[in-house]
Amino acid sequence: MEKNAAKKQGRRTIAAALLSFEAAMVLALGGFLVVKSFTSTLEAPGALIGEVLFALAGGLGLLAAAHGFRTNRNYGRAPAVLANLIALGVAYFQMGAHLWIIAIPLALLALVTLIVALSVIPE
Numbered sequence: 001m002e003k004n005a006a007k008k009q010g011r012r013t014i015a016a017a018l019l020s021f022e023a024a025m026v027l028a029l030g031g032f033l034v035v036k037s038f039t040s041t042l043e044a045p046g047a048l049i050g051e052v053l054f055a056l057a058g059g060l061g062l063l064a065a066a067h068g069f070r071t072n073r074n075y076g077r078a079p080a081v082l083a084n085l086i087a088l089g090v091a092y093f094q095m096g097a098h099l100w101i102i103a104i105p106l107a108l109l110a111l112v113t114l115i116v117a118l119s120v121i122p123e
Contacts, residue, residue, distance in 0.1 A: 009072075011120050016069040018113040019080055022087075023062035030055030058083070074122040084114040 030052050037048055061079055068076025087110035094103035 019066035027059035
């Protein structure tokens with residue numbers, strides 16, 4: 001039984017690390033949008049504010065999900081699964097636009113994180 005507990009803890013650690021990485025990427029994207037807004041002409045400032053706020057909320061949500069996995073709680077599992085299903089949908093549309101350099105890494109990261117998050121079965 002201890003071996004299963006050790007495997008589950010290992011998967012929790014991997015899930016937390018992947019979610020933290022995803023959170024850093026989403027927050028970096030939001031930061032990029034802020035910096036880019038200072039160096040270009042804004043056509044729709046309301047849309048930019050919304051995108052930055054959603055990037056901030058998404059990044060903080062992913063950090064909260066990672067914290068849930070680190071502390072052996074189950075509250076991070078559902079948001080992690082939902083966020084990565086959304087990321088898979090985004091990757092699908094990126095593939096449709098032939099943006100392979102974005103779509104393939106995004107799809108791989110989302111798929112691996114999704115599988116690891118689903119493999120941690122609550123007791």
